[in-house]
Amino acid sequence: MARPQMLKLPEVLAELAMSRAAFYRMRARGKAPKLIKLPNGQLRVRRADLDAWWRDLESAA
Numbered sequence: 001m002a003r004p005q006m007l008k009l010p011e012v013l014a015e016l017a018m019s020r021a022a023f024y025r026m027r028a029r030g031k032a033p034k035l036i037k038l039p040n041g042q043l044r045v046r047r048a049d050l051d052a053w054w055r056d057l058e059s060a061a
Helices: 009-016 020-028 047-060
Strands: 006-008 043-046
Touching: 006 009, 006 047, 009 020, 009 043, 043 047
Parallel strands: none
Antiparallel strands: 006 043
């Protein structure tokens, strides 16, 4: 089974066309895609989680 694609935070920010500060504000409100914190402190987003988050936004619109 293939490992899920993990995106780095800068990749996610580029896809969302969003600044890091705006992303963290959205995260504080509980509106951001699910993040995974690695043991080294870096953040990742699974591609499947980001795609699901996009679908949820589209269905809410």
